[in-house]
Amino acid sequence: MNTKPFALAILALSIQSSAFAISAKYAQQLDRSGCTQISEGQGCDITKTKAENAKAGFVNEAAAPAPQAKPTAANPYAGQWVAKSDSGATVATIRIDAKEHVWVNGKKVKAKRSDGGLMFKTGTITFRIQGDRRLQGEDVWNDSDAGTKGQIVSE
Template identity: 70%
Template sequence: MNRIILPVLAILLTAQSPAFAINDKYRKQLEQSGCTQVSETQGCDIHKSKAENAKAGFTNPATDNSTTQTPYAGQWVAKSDAGATVATIRIDAKEQVWVNGKRVDAKRTDGTLQFHQGKLTFTLQGDRRLTGEDYWTDSDAGTKGPIEIE
Protein backbone atom coordinates (compact mmCIF):
# COMPACT_ATOMS: atom_id res chain seq x y z
CA MET A 1 0.00 0.00 0.00
CA ASN A 2 2.80 2.43 0.93
CA ARG A 3 4.55 1.56 -2.34
CA ILE A 4 1.63 3.12 -4.24
CA ILE A 5 0.74 6.06 -1.98
CA LEU A 6 4.21 7.59 -1.66
CA PRO A 7 4.97 7.77 -5.42
CA VAL A 8 1.49 9.08 -6.17
CA LEU A 9 1.85 11.71 -3.45
CA ALA A 10 5.28 12.74 -4.81
CA ILE A 11 3.89 13.07 -8.33
CA LEU A 12 0.94 15.16 -7.13
CA LEU A 13 3.22 17.51 -5.19
CA THR A 14 5.58 18.09 -8.12
CA ALA A 15 2.80 18.41 -10.71
CA GLN A 16 0.79 20.91 -8.67
CA SER A 17 0.70 24.35 -10.33
CA PRO A 18 1.37 27.47 -8.26
CA ALA A 19 -1.58 29.55 -7.14
CA PHE A 20 -1.47 33.34 -7.43
CA ALA A 21 -3.29 35.48 -4.88
CA ILE A 22 -4.74 38.00 -7.33
CA ASN A 23 -5.15 38.31 -11.06
CA ASP A 24 -4.03 41.27 -13.16
CA LYS A 25 -7.48 42.89 -13.41
CA TYR A 26 -7.98 42.77 -9.62
CA ARG A 27 -4.47 44.16 -9.02
CA LYS A 28 -5.22 47.12 -11.31
CA GLN A 29 -8.50 47.76 -9.48
CA LEU A 30 -6.64 47.79 -6.17
CA GLU A 31 -4.04 50.24 -7.51
CA GLN A 32 -6.64 52.62 -9.00
CA SER A 33 -8.80 52.57 -5.89
CA GLY A 34 -5.95 52.90 -3.40
CA CYS A 35 -7.24 49.85 -1.54
CA THR A 36 -5.38 46.83 -0.27
CA GLN A 37 -6.82 43.35 0.12
CA VAL A 38 -7.06 43.97 3.86
CA SER A 39 -8.70 47.40 3.57
CA GLU A 40 -11.18 46.00 1.06
CA THR A 41 -12.43 43.59 3.72
CA GLN A 42 -12.86 46.61 6.00
CA GLY A 43 -15.06 48.47 3.51
CA CYS A 44 -12.70 50.07 0.97
CA ASP A 45 -14.50 49.99 -2.42
CA ILE A 46 -12.30 48.90 -5.35
CA HIS A 47 -14.84 50.39 -7.77
CA LYS A 48 -14.23 53.93 -6.44
CA SER A 49 -11.28 56.27 -6.98
CA LYS A 50 -8.40 56.82 -4.54
CA ALA A 51 -9.84 60.22 -3.64
CA GLU A 52 -13.28 58.80 -2.86
CA ASN A 53 -11.79 56.05 -0.72
CA ALA A 54 -9.50 58.55 1.02
CA LYS A 55 -12.58 60.64 1.91
CA ALA A 56 -14.09 57.53 3.44
CA GLY A 57 -10.96 57.12 5.56
CA PHE A 58 -9.12 54.44 3.58
CA THR A 59 -5.55 55.18 2.55
CA ASN A 60 -2.77 52.95 1.30
CA PRO A 61 0.61 54.33 2.44
CA ALA A 62 2.40 52.07 -0.05
CA THR A 63 0.74 53.78 -3.03
CA ASP A 64 -0.11 57.19 -1.60
CA ASN A 65 3.04 59.34 -1.86
CA SER A 66 1.29 62.50 -0.69
CA THR A 67 1.21 61.25 2.90
CA THR A 68 4.86 60.26 2.97
CA GLN A 69 6.67 62.56 5.38
CA THR A 70 10.37 63.19 4.99
CA PRO A 71 12.35 63.35 8.25
CA TYR A 72 14.06 66.50 6.99
CA ALA A 73 10.98 68.69 6.49
CA GLY A 74 10.84 71.78 8.63
CA GLN A 75 12.65 74.95 9.61
CA TRP A 76 16.28 74.53 10.69
CA VAL A 77 18.94 76.88 12.09
CA ALA A 78 22.69 76.41 11.66
CA LYS A 79 24.56 77.98 14.56
CA SER A 80 28.15 78.75 15.37
CA ASP A 81 29.83 77.48 18.52
CA ALA A 82 29.19 80.92 20.03
CA GLY A 83 25.45 80.55 19.34
CA ALA A 84 25.22 83.03 16.43
CA THR A 85 23.00 82.06 13.48
CA VAL A 86 25.07 81.00 10.48
CA ALA A 87 22.12 80.12 8.22
CA THR A 88 18.38 79.49 8.26
CA ILE A 89 17.27 76.40 6.38
CA ARG A 90 13.82 75.47 5.15
CA ILE A 91 13.01 72.01 3.76
CA ASP A 92 9.59 71.09 2.35
CA ALA A 93 7.91 67.68 2.09
CA LYS A 94 9.50 67.08 -1.33
CA GLU A 95 12.97 67.70 0.16
CA GLN A 96 13.43 70.97 -1.66
CA VAL A 97 15.90 73.06 0.32
CA TRP A 98 16.28 76.83 0.81
CA VAL A 99 19.26 78.28 2.66
CA ASN A 100 18.75 81.90 3.73
CA GLY A 101 15.84 82.11 1.27
CA LYS A 102 17.89 80.86 -1.70
CA ARG A 103 17.02 77.50 -3.32
CA VAL A 104 19.90 74.97 -3.28
CA ASP A 105 20.25 71.42 -4.59
CA ALA A 106 20.27 68.62 -2.04
CA LYS A 107 21.12 64.94 -2.26
CA ARG A 108 20.71 61.91 -0.03
CA THR A 109 23.95 60.23 0.94
CA ASP A 110 24.37 57.36 3.44
CA GLY A 111 21.21 58.14 5.42
CA THR A 112 21.79 61.89 5.40
CA LEU A 113 20.64 64.86 3.36
CA GLN A 114 23.54 67.01 2.18
CA PHE A 115 23.53 70.38 0.47
CA HIS A 116 25.96 73.24 -0.14
CA GLN A 117 25.86 77.01 -0.22
CA GLY A 118 29.17 78.59 -1.12
CA LYS A 119 31.89 77.09 1.08
CA LEU A 120 29.34 75.75 3.61
CA THR A 121 28.26 72.11 3.56
CA PHE A 122 25.17 71.13 5.55
CA THR A 123 24.50 67.55 6.68
CA LEU A 124 21.21 66.42 8.24
CA GLN A 125 20.82 62.92 9.70
CA GLY A 126 17.75 61.00 8.45
CA ASP A 127 17.19 59.09 11.68
CA ARG A 128 15.55 61.67 13.96
CA ARG A 129 16.19 59.48 17.02
CA LEU A 130 19.87 60.42 16.79
CA THR A 131 20.63 63.77 18.39
CA GLY A 132 23.61 66.00 17.76
CA GLU A 133 24.26 64.45 14.34
CA ASP A 134 23.14 67.46 12.24
CA TYR A 135 26.00 69.81 11.44
CA TRP A 136 27.51 72.29 9.00
CA THR A 137 31.13 72.70 7.95
CA ASP A 138 32.99 75.59 6.35
CA SER A 139 35.69 74.14 4.09
CA ASP A 140 37.41 77.53 3.72
CA ALA A 141 37.66 78.47 7.41
CA GLY A 142 37.77 74.90 8.74
CA THR A 143 34.94 75.50 11.19
CA LYS A 144 31.99 73.33 12.12
CA GLY A 145 28.77 73.79 14.08
CA PRO A 146 25.43 72.25 14.96
CA ILE A 147 22.14 72.47 13.06
CA GLU A 148 18.95 72.46 15.13
CA ILE A 149 15.32 72.18 14.13
CA GLU A 150 13.06 75.02 15.25
Protein backbone atom coordinates (compact mmCIF):
# COMPACT_ATOMS: atom_id res chain seq x y z
CA MET A 1 0.00 0.00 0.00
CA ASN A 2 1.29 3.42 -0.94
CA THR A 3 1.16 5.59 2.21
CA LYS A 4 2.80 8.65 0.67
CA PRO A 5 -0.47 10.26 -0.65
CA PHE A 6 -2.21 9.50 2.64
CA ALA A 7 0.59 11.09 4.65
CA LEU A 8 0.57 14.16 2.39
CA ALA A 9 -3.19 14.52 2.84
CA ILE A 10 -2.84 14.34 6.63
CA LEU A 11 -0.03 16.89 6.54
CA ALA A 12 -2.05 19.26 4.34
CA LEU A 13 -5.05 19.06 6.65
CA SER A 14 -2.94 19.74 9.74
CA ILE A 15 -1.25 22.77 8.16
CA GLN A 16 -4.46 24.25 6.77
CA SER A 17 -5.29 27.52 8.52
CA SER A 18 -8.70 28.00 10.00
CA ALA A 19 -10.83 30.99 9.08
CA PHE A 20 -13.03 32.25 11.88
CA ALA A 21 -16.12 34.34 11.34
CA ILE A 22 -18.56 35.82 13.80
CA SER A 23 -22.05 34.34 13.50
CA ALA A 24 -25.30 36.24 14.00
CA LYS A 25 -26.07 34.21 17.15
CA TYR A 26 -22.64 34.98 18.62
CA ALA A 27 -23.11 38.69 17.81
CA GLN A 28 -26.45 38.65 19.65
CA GLN A 29 -24.83 36.99 22.66
CA LEU A 30 -22.11 39.63 22.71
CA ASP A 31 -24.68 42.43 22.50
CA ARG A 32 -26.91 40.94 25.24
CA SER A 33 -23.98 40.31 27.57
CA GLY A 34 -22.20 43.62 27.01
CA CYS A 35 -19.03 41.69 26.15
CA THR A 36 -16.74 42.21 23.19
CA GLN A 37 -14.60 39.55 21.54
CA ILE A 38 -11.63 40.92 23.44
CA SER A 39 -13.32 41.11 26.87
CA GLU A 40 -14.71 37.61 26.39
CA GLY A 41 -11.14 36.37 26.09
CA GLN A 42 -10.41 38.16 29.37
CA GLY A 43 -13.25 36.39 31.22
CA CYS A 44 -16.45 38.26 30.28
CA ASP A 45 -19.22 35.61 30.17
CA ILE A 46 -21.47 35.86 27.10
CA THR A 47 -24.08 33.65 28.77
CA LYS A 48 -24.67 36.30 31.46
CA THR A 49 -26.50 39.63 31.20
CA LYS A 50 -24.89 43.07 30.94
CA ALA A 51 -25.74 43.70 34.60
CA GLU A 52 -24.07 40.47 35.75
CA ASN A 53 -20.95 41.19 33.68
CA ALA A 54 -20.91 44.80 34.93
CA LYS A 55 -20.85 43.45 38.50
CA ALA A 56 -17.85 41.33 37.55
CA GLY A 57 -16.14 44.44 36.16
CA PHE A 58 -16.34 43.71 32.44
CA VAL A 59 -19.03 46.19 31.37
CA ASN A 60 -18.55 49.83 32.25
CA GLU A 61 -22.09 51.09 31.53
CA ALA A 62 -22.57 52.89 34.85
CA ALA A 63 -19.51 55.11 34.59
CA ALA A 64 -20.06 58.65 33.47
CA PRO A 65 -18.89 59.11 29.91
CA ALA A 66 -15.55 60.82 29.59
CA PRO A 67 -15.55 64.19 27.87
CA GLN A 68 -15.22 63.66 24.16
CA ALA A 69 -12.06 64.98 22.55
CA LYS A 70 -12.62 66.53 19.15
CA PRO A 71 -10.38 65.73 16.19
CA THR A 72 -8.08 68.58 15.19
CA ALA A 73 -5.43 69.03 12.52
CA ALA A 74 -2.77 68.29 15.15
CA ASN A 75 -4.63 65.23 16.47
CA PRO A 76 -7.02 63.68 13.94
CA TYR A 77 -7.35 60.55 16.11
CA ALA A 78 -9.16 62.09 19.08
CA GLY A 79 -12.65 60.84 19.80
CA GLN A 80 -14.67 57.66 20.21
CA TRP A 81 -14.17 54.79 17.75
CA VAL A 82 -15.73 51.35 17.31
CA ALA A 83 -14.02 48.35 15.72
CA LYS A 84 -16.66 46.36 13.80
CA SER A 85 -16.69 42.87 12.34
CA ASP A 86 -17.94 42.16 8.82
CA SER A 87 -21.37 41.33 10.27
CA GLY A 88 -21.52 44.69 12.10
CA ALA A 89 -20.88 43.33 15.60
CA THR A 90 -18.71 45.40 17.92
CA VAL A 91 -15.25 43.91 18.38
CA ALA A 92 -13.90 46.73 20.56
CA THR A 93 -14.65 50.27 21.66
CA ILE A 94 -11.78 52.72 21.42
CA ARG A 95 -11.35 56.12 23.06
CA ILE A 96 -8.52 58.48 22.17
CA ASP A 97 -7.98 61.74 24.05
CA ALA A 98 -6.40 64.98 22.86
CA LYS A 99 -2.94 63.79 23.95
CA GLU A 100 -3.27 60.54 21.96
CA HIS A 101 -3.76 58.36 25.05
CA VAL A 102 -5.71 55.29 23.92
CA TRP A 103 -8.18 53.06 25.79
CA VAL A 104 -9.53 49.84 24.27
CA ASN A 105 -12.62 48.55 26.08
CA GLY A 106 -11.76 50.82 29.01
CA LYS A 107 -8.17 49.62 29.39
CA LYS A 108 -5.28 51.92 28.55
CA VAL A 109 -2.92 50.68 25.83
CA LYS A 110 0.28 52.05 24.35
CA ALA A 111 -0.03 53.71 20.96
CA LYS A 112 2.48 55.05 18.48
CA ARG A 113 2.36 57.03 15.27
CA SER A 114 3.56 54.97 12.36
CA ASP A 115 3.40 55.53 8.60
CA GLY A 116 0.77 58.27 8.75
CA GLY A 117 -1.45 56.51 11.26
CA LEU A 118 -1.87 55.69 14.93
CA MET A 119 -1.18 52.04 15.76
CA PHE A 120 -1.91 50.14 18.97
CA LYS A 121 -2.40 46.55 20.00
CA THR A 122 -4.30 44.56 22.57
CA GLY A 123 -3.87 40.80 22.70
CA THR A 124 -3.63 39.49 19.16
CA ILE A 125 -5.57 42.40 17.65
CA THR A 126 -3.72 45.27 16.01
CA PHE A 127 -5.59 48.52 15.36
CA ARG A 128 -4.59 51.25 12.88
CA ILE A 129 -6.34 54.60 12.53
CA GLN A 130 -5.31 56.65 9.51
CA GLY A 131 -4.19 60.23 10.24
CA ASP A 132 -5.47 61.76 6.99
CA ARG A 133 -9.23 61.98 7.58
CA ARG A 134 -9.85 62.52 3.85
CA LEU A 135 -8.92 58.87 3.26
CA GLN A 136 -11.95 56.67 3.83
CA GLY A 137 -11.96 52.96 4.71
CA GLU A 138 -8.36 52.85 5.96
CA ASP A 139 -9.14 52.66 9.69
CA VAL A 140 -8.80 48.91 10.27
CA TRP A 141 -8.19 46.18 12.82
CA ASN A 142 -6.62 42.75 12.29
CA ASP A 143 -6.64 39.71 14.58
CA SER A 144 -3.48 37.77 13.76
CA ASP A 145 -4.60 34.71 15.74
CA ALA A 146 -8.11 34.29 14.34
CA GLY A 147 -7.27 35.62 10.88
CA THR A 148 -10.12 38.14 11.00
CA LYS A 149 -10.15 41.83 10.19
CA GLY A 150 -12.58 44.69 9.88
CA GLN A 151 -13.23 48.42 9.83
CA ILE A 152 -12.93 50.98 12.61
CA VAL A 153 -15.59 53.68 12.51
CA SER A 154 -15.82 57.01 14.30
CA GLU A 155 -18.81 57.66 16.55
